[in-house]
Amino acid sequence: MADLRCAVCRKRPSELSEYVIAAKEHNLELTPEDYVLLEEMTLDPQTGLFLCTQDYVKLGAPGNERGIIAVENPPYWEEV
Numbered sequence: 001m002a003d004l005r006c007a008v009c010r011k012r013p014s015e016l017s018e019y020v021i022a023a024k025e026h027n028l029e030l031t032p033e034d035y036v037l038l039e040e041m042t043l044d045p046q047t048g049l050f051l052c053t054q055d056y057v058k059l060g061a062p063g064n065e066r067g068i069i070a071v072e073n074p075p076y077w078e079e080v
């Protein structure tokens with residue numbers, strides 16, 4: 001399994017307060033990494049890349065209706 005990182009800011013789930021908080025709210029035994037694996041729709045399990053909410057919004061919140069996953073290079077997302 002690849003390291004989980006935001007494709008834009010390169011932070012790990014444990015460095016992003018939204019996932020730290022969400023994981024605790026979901027289940028006290030869940031780590032921020034587990035939470036991203038379970039719930040983060042932009043995660044590409046092949047690369048471990050996802051878009052944190054802040055960067056997802058900065059990118060114009062693409063793919064609201066369709067699914068998107070994070071990719072390494074700009075524009076940092078593609079449709080699935």
Ligand SMILES: [Zn+2]
Pocket residue numbers: 006007008009010011051052053054055
């Ligand atoms: Zn980010």
